[in-house]
Amino acid sequence: MAVQFLSWVGNLGAKTQAALIELSRMRDLAASFLYWSLVAPFAGKRGLRRESFAHQLCFMGNQSLFIIFLVSASVGAVLALQAAYQLKQFGALLYTGALVSVSMSRELGPIVTAIVVAGRVGASITAELGTMKVSEEVDALTTMGIPPVPYLVVPRILAMLVMLPCLTVLSFAIGIFGGYLIGVVSLGIDANLYLKASFDALASKDILTGVAKSFVFALLVGIIATYSGLAVEGGAEGVGKATTRSVVASIIAIIVADGICTAVFFYVFP
Amino acid sequence: MNDVITVENLEKIFGDRKVLAGVNFTVREGETLVIMGGSGCGKSTLLRSLIGLLRPDGGKITILGKDMTSAGDDQINQIRRSFGMLFQGAALFNSLTVGENVELPLKEHTDLDPDIIRIIVKVKLELVGLTGFEDLRPYEISGGMKKRVALARAIALDPKIVFYDEPGAGLDPITASVIDHLIMDLSKKLKMTSVVVTHEMTSAFRIADRMIVLNMGRVIATGTPTEIKNSNDPYVRQFIHGEMDGPVSFQTTRDSYLKGLLGTHEQ
Numbered sequence: 001m002a003v004q005f006l007s008w009v010g011n012l013g014a015k016t017q018a019a020l021i022e023l024s025r026m027r028d029l030a031a032s033f034l035y036w037s038l039v040a041p042f043a044g045k046r047g048l049r050r051e052s053f054a055h056q057l058c059f060m061g062n063q064s065l066f067i068i069f070l071v072s073a074s075v076g077a078v079l080a081l082q083a084a085y086q087l088k089q090f091g092a093l094l095y096t097g098a099l100v101s102v103s104m105s106r107e108l109g110p111i112v113t114a115i116v117v118a119g120r121v122g123a124s125i126t127a128e129l130g131t132m133k134v135s136e137e138v139d140a141l142t143t144m145g146i147p148p149v150p151y152l153v154v155p156r157i158l159a160m161l162v163m164l165p166c167l168t169v170l171s172f173a174i175g176i177f178g179g180y181l182i183g184v185v186s187l188g189i190d191a192n193l194y195l196k197a198s199f200d201a202l203a204s205k206d207i208l209t210g211v212a213k214s215f216v217f218a219l220l221v222g223i224i225a226t227y228s229g230l231a232v233e234g235g236a237e238g239v240g241k242a243t244t245r246s247v248v249a250s251i252i253a254i255i256v257a258d259g260i261c262t263a264v265f266f267y268v269f270p
Numbered sequence: 271m272n273d274v275i276t277v278e279n280l281e282k283i284f285g286d287r288k289v290l291a292g293v294n295f296t297v298r299e300g301e302t303l304v305i306m307g308g309s310g311c312g313k314s315t316l317l318r319s320l321i322g323l324l325r326p327d328g329g330k331i332t333i334l335g336k337d338m339t340s341a342g343d344d345q346i347n348q349i350r351r352s353f354g355m356l357f358q359g360a361a362l363f364n365s366l367t368v369g370e371n372v373e374l375p376l377k378e379h380t381d382l383d384p385d386i387i388r389i390i391v392k393v394k395l396e397l398v399g400l401t402g403f404e405d406l407r408p409y410e411i412s413g414g415m416k417k418r419v420a421l422a423r424a425i426a427l428d429p430k431i432v433f434y435d436e437p438g439a440g441l442d443p444i445t446a447s448v449i450d451h452l453i454m455d456l457s458k459k460l461k462m463t464s465v466v467v468t469h470e471m472t473s474a475f476r477i478a479d480r481m482i483v484l485n486m487g488r489v490i491a492t493g494t495p496t497e498i499k500n501s502n503d504p505y506v507r508q509f510i511h512g513e514m515d516g517p518v519s520f521q522t523t524r525d526s527y528l529k530g531l532l533g534t535h536e537q
């Protein structure tokens with residue numbers, strides 16, 4: 001045991017170094033993404049591949065819409081039930097709607113949507129790019145003089161940047177609707193009063209911060225998913241490993257970034 | 271005849287292993303040069319360096335008068351438009367149809383009208399004998415057909431040079447021979463220079479105008495197929511006759527095997 005522990009401690013340095021190298025490669029990919037989407041089209045190079053971008057948009061929407069409906073409605077409903085349980089003790093049952101709408105838009109909408117998209121879309125991006133890498137398709141692309149970043153990475157991350165905020169706004173609405181169903185049907189709150197409480201409490205800042213978070217999440221999931229795919233080595237097994245790692249890393253990144261964003265919004269823009 | 275590719279003192283090191291240890295050769299305009307060698311001799315590394323997928327650690331590669339080794343990414347992409355490459359596993363894009371695979375380089379690198387692109391795709395597919403297969407997906411066709419589609423894609427931009435990585439790998443002898451004849455036919459019809467990497471003797475002697483033999487990261491023989499066949503070099507003889515005995519033994523070294531068994535790791 002002691003020896004194993006010591007060797008684990010001894011390997012920490014090497015592990016940290018490997019992680020730092022990977023982070024710096026992701027940063028390079030992010031820089032390359034920014035170059036190809038913002039600078040290159042104005043420097044006479046071929047810009048966005050519209051067909052591929054449109055295809056990715058449809059794919060992402062179709063893939064995640066139903067699950068986001070289901071998950072957001074459940075989260076809204078559960079939130080309403082749990083809030084009612086506490087608020088009843090203070091005779092403030094009417095505020096259930098306010099609590100659901102504010103927490104859906106500030107916190108739960110963005111995070112639930114991002115996690116669903118990371119699992120559904122991020123994983124498939126990693127698996128697809130990883131398979132292309134393993135079967136020499138990425139090499140073939142490079143050899144044809146078509147750099148993989150503008151052809152494969154840019155349409156995917158841009159589609160993610162457009163689609164994730166859209167899905168997040170939908171998730172707000174569905175979450176509030178889920179809370180409404182519980183509030184009106186099960187808790188017996190008047191329908192009009194519930195809606196009034198929901199929307200009175202909601203400031204435009206709540207929605208804006210939620211959408212801003214979803215942009216950050218989209219960039220993180222996009223970079224992690226495409227990087228993990230293009231970094232695959234070692235055949236079919238490598239693709240499987242990379243896909244799992246991509247989803248795990250995305251979820252951790254989403255939660256950490258959520259903490260940082262919330263802190264920034266709380267202290268910098270009170 | 272002009273030299274279209276010149277390789278001088280090419281070196282590539284992986285870790286502490288020198289995979290290419292000073293490779294020198296030239297490829298002349300219009301010829302078919304076959305690069306031969308056993309597994310692990312550096313063939314693939316050489317090919318990947320030629321097409322710019324690997325940056326060599328020393329030496330110089332000149333393709334059509336342009337220096338590949340000192341070129342930046344944009345320049346390499348420019349040079350790449352003047353050659354095509356047929357990958358070992360065909361490397362077709364599975365998300366695209368056969369037709370879309372062939373039109374990809376045309377769509378990316380030219381401003382041609384879609385109707386003209388469609389005609390060019392038809393012509394290229396006709397050249398490899400696959401008329402009417404445009405709308406199939408790569409997973410719906412056989413291995414030999416995939417290679418032919420990949421060949422049509424490689425010649426889509428009318429390149430001056432085409433590189434082939436093991437064109438017969440994974441194919442039955444008849445299909446492999448069909449691909450070989452296609453390579454010879456296209457080189458003549460389109461006046462292309464071909465560089466073929468292979469370890470299959472029949473195919474190599476069938477298509478080569480000249481061949482080079484690689485061993486341990488060095489060129490050990492250069493010449494016409496007849497010259498190579500009559501070579502006195504013991505390694506070349508062993509290689510082309512596929513013999514077990516010769517300078518290359520089955521084990522790397524007997525000594526390190528013993529040491530490995532006894533648990534000492536010093537070399």
